[in-house]
Amino acid sequence: MEINEKTTGKDKQIFYPAKSQKSFKGPDEWFTGDVQVDMLFPDNETAHYSGAYVTFQPGARTAWHLHPAGQHIILSSGIGLTGTRDGKILEFKKGDCVWCPPDIDHWHGATPDAPMTHLVITGVLDGKNVIWKEKVTDDQYLGKYGNAK
Numbered sequence: 001m002e003i004n005e006k007t008t009g010k011d012k013q014i015f016y017p018a019k020s021q022k023s024f025k026g027p028d029e030w031f032t033g034d035v036q037v038d039m040l041f042p043d044n045e046t047a048h049y050s051g052a053y054v055t056f057q058p059g060a061r062t063a064w065h066l067h068p069a070g071q072h073i074i075l076s077s078g079i080g081l082t083g084t085r086d087g088k089i090l091e092f093k094k095g096d097c098v099w100c101p102p103d104i105d106h107w108h109g110a111t112p113d114a115p116m117t118h119l120v121i122t123g124v125l126d127g128k129n130v131i132w133k134e135k136v137t138d139d140q141y142l143g144k145y146g147n148a149k
Contacts, residue, residue: 033060061109064133069123078116
């Protein structure tokens, strides 16, 4: 079923069937390793946030980045890692949620030995939901992993 904007207005619900939104491989300039992004819903004029499932294969991770309006991360399978510039890494499991406040440089990804999928709800501010930066080095990812637990 297609989304029909003509029959869905401000006074009607909008239905986004499974797999009706963009699905793409995480671009090499923003991710290390094999990452799949499956968009679930876009932001709109009332709700300034979007949602996506992001699946990371073992060892895969984002580059450093920040979200101008913040991001909620909800782990749906596997074990996730998220790190900040101070070198701290948080390990989180299925059902755990992480709030990343606006303007905090961070990365997130899978552990070295298992895949991970999370749901992200990402805020949009002035038309931007993410600002990408340099890639996370192996030392930043692997060198600190022992301190994650």
